[in-house]
Amino acid sequence: MTVGNFGVVTRRTVLGASAAACATSAIPRAQAATPAKGDDAMVPVALRINGKDHHLTLDPRTTLLDTLREHLRLTGTKKGCDHGQCGACTVIVEGRRINSCLTLAVMHDGEEVTTIEGLGSPEKLHPMQKAFVVHDGYQCGYCTPGQICSAVAVLDEIEAGIPSHVTHDLNNVAFSDEEVRERMSGNICRCAAYSNIIAAIRDVAGEDKA
């Protein structure tokens, strides 16, 4: 038995060994009023995912991750730990990256979601997707959709001047490899493709002068 970094006791935790802003126009939400009595009351949920509106009726327990994967077959977004520890499920909601495993779909009624499928397509890759290919930013690829969604948002966060743990002067936020490493720490890669992931992000940031 080992104790995971986040308190969970497992024989081998997920973390055991190592360690584009969306349009703001929201769609009208489904009226998720208090459901009638009864334990398994379903709730209506409206989501705009990758620019397309979806009207769903869900068990309120359904996470945003399971909604994407199981109800909409958007299986690009991955489930690693299902507990906020690995980042494989990272998507961009209302312009901000979050762990889709730790939120309920109904909490996002009326909101905009961008997944890896929405960033680009095989015919028309997003620059970050292209850079991951060019720089070999993955091996098995399981963490990659989450890494790419996170990376796109990280560059926006640096651009917006949001500081990080490694920002020396809180009022002066600038791109550096150190900043990217810290900001990407919520995305674990079991294959340890980290150095190539940094190279891909550096490239997209336009910092790859070499």
Place this chain on the structure above:
Amino acid sequence: MKTFTYERAESPAQAAAAALSRPGARFIAGGTNLLDLMKLQIETPAHLIDVNRLELDKIEATNEGGLRIGALVRNTDLAADKRVRRDYAVLSRALLAGASGQLRNKATTAGNLLQRTRCPYFYDTTKPCNKRKPGTGCAAMKGISRNLAIMGTSDACIATHPSDMAVAMRLLDATVDTVAPNGTKRSIPIADFHRLPGDRPEVESALAPGELILSVTLPKPIGGTHIYRKVRDRASYAFALVSVAAVFTPDKGGRFAFGGLAPKPWRVDAADAAAAQGAKAVAEAALSGARTTRDNAFKKDLTARTLASIFAEARA
């Protein structure tokens, strides 16, 4: 996850009233702690009251020269607020030392204060735990206790409060503003907000049933050099073994609050008073009465060394 019914709160007062009247009701904000625990059936609310659409997401100046931080302000936004960066840097630093970018985008001010312990046995439903199941005993006392508390513990529970943000809030003498189900508002000094376990480790805060946090208020800025130093097993994305929040003032004064040591953010008047005498005196005062296990005795040395390091940084 156990089944539950879901409701979106209409107003703070309505939310508080609903929380009292619906059996097994809980508020949900970012959900990053509550849903984690619900998946493991450690938390089993029968009814969720979603407070996310309430207008509690602003950071406003107070008449007293401080800041009122809405309960729903996300950790990212609080850390990045220009006034917080300038006047309460220790709070920005503490927030940024916690969790990950994704989690901070979701985690709220109130939810962060009320996040539950990371004691491994609290998470392991096959083991006794007085906090999870009152009266069953404490598996941690004779188990793996490396990340557990050395101050303020009881024979019932030695868990820590894992928040980084709360340590800075404690240092800054914040108050927690609430509304009760009957509509009464009150402000609770942060020192009194988190409870020590005593023989009721399952009761973790001063909140009454149904009471909703509206905001957290910071008094006017105190100036000085702000430092938050978090020591952990890896450089990022891990809970603290020990953390120290400190403000050093030019007159050799200072104040100190500690994370990773106790069931609540730990602050001792005598430690603040010892600031002029240096790190060793502060450590001695802060750790007076420590109760350690074989696994966590190292936290005493680690605290003293962390203090020595930040004194050197501040007084350099």
